[in-house]
Amino acid sequence: MSMTTDLDADAWLDASAAVLGLTVRPEDRDAVLANLRILAGMAATLETAEIDDRSQSATVFRP
């Protein structure tokens, strides 16, 4: 299973919010879940991009 198919957004929300010490109020839950699903769709699009191990990042640290 890829990260973005058969998405269990509820489990994602509960696990990652707990890690961050973030309490999601019941009245906010549906909106957060909807946005997680949108983000998962964006991540699926990113998976289709042709990059390889040598592809560089847009973030470059210059001391």
Added chain:
Amino acid sequence: MSGGVDATAEATIGIASAVRAGRCKAEAVVERSLARIERMDGAINAMTAVLGDRARSRARALDARIARGEDPGPLAGVPFAVKNLFDIEGVVTLAGSRINRDDPPAARDAPSIAALEAAGAVLVGAAGMGEYAYDFTGRNAHDGVVRNPLDPDRLAGGSSSGSAAAVAAGMVPFALGTDTNGSIRVPASLCGLFGLKPTFGRLGRDGVFPFVESLDHVGPLARSAADLAVIHDALQTAASVDRSHSGRPVEPVTPALGDDTPLRVGLAGGYAVDRAGSEARRAAETVADALGAFGRVDLDGAGEARAAAFVITAAAGGALHLDRLRRRAGDFDEEVRGRLIAGALVPAAWVARAERVRRAFAERMATVFERVDLLVAPATPCPAPLIDQPTIEVGGEPVPVRANLGVLTQPFSAIGLPVACVPVHPGDGGMPVGVQIVGPLWREDLVLAAAHRLELWGVATVPSLAASAAAPGMRS
């Protein structure tokens, strides 16, 4: 120039020229701006702070300098507003939020404000915006919706909503906004204005409340391309405490406006066509035809780049506001809260991949700009939606307005390219829609020269306030 509004009285260069020549006083220009804000803003809701005393004092000082024979600067006496995420001395930097109202007032002006005032412009107020700049609509739960002056039942666009509405309503000749994913270009498109998103790293962002460090840009909205050029030149500095500033020397663009060197222009196809409605497509084709475009250029990878910008933005925004989300979730705008919480939960692996996809698109577009000087693309999928409209159509599917008005702007800001947004009117009295003129890195001169040509040819215009007085929002 003391009585009614004429075309030169509305625009930045016209005002500065009149003040510099002594044909009118800066104080009179500022009083007219303040009076128009007082008269119109109840219906438009563009401004969150009006700085009457400060503006009058600075205008009088400017008039005194002119009386002494000193050079008042290229923006002499021109009133302007800034999005309320710019620091203004003595004013709380709201960033469109309720939470930041508890912050102390800013100790000093953002350097961009200081630079404009050093050039003679006069700050008259702070403009409303979408909460923490995470918005394309102009809706704000704390300050109310910013209405589109061309039709108050329609969205002004965001997140630089108040900046655009203030200019479109004639309250100020220009305003500063910021653009992370389209927040200058989207409201410019919906309000029928010229807007400039410079190359990433061209203008420093110190004194500006952040959103996404690797995507945030500062830029102006105005009534003409020439105005944008003069303002952009006044904003340029060779250095900044902002670590993202390029350190490039100041490269003035105003002298290049009259350059009539033939340009190789391509009309963005593929992604840009698929996500634009018929009005937006027609507007882009009109601009491309006028500029003599040779044909279509597919934006391979634009969808992936947009996804990258979307993920990076969500993650950076969620991380920036995480502590506030822990402590004061209920104080966020309901339309923003869920997006930021979800962003805080984004896996790091997605962000890392997004940054590599973004770089790959930048390299692909660099090869495109070996074949063309400029690309033309619609700025928004459609003209201004109605305020309570929940969805717009993108690619034949209804999608939420708030997250998708920027679907056409995001790929270009993701890789930092300079873009001028120009307003195109349909000719049937309908709402205008913006078209992006996209250039290679550091070539603001090219995008503004093309925008200026389109204006001279009557292809992209901001009608005078007198001519648009019949519009409901413009009655004063």
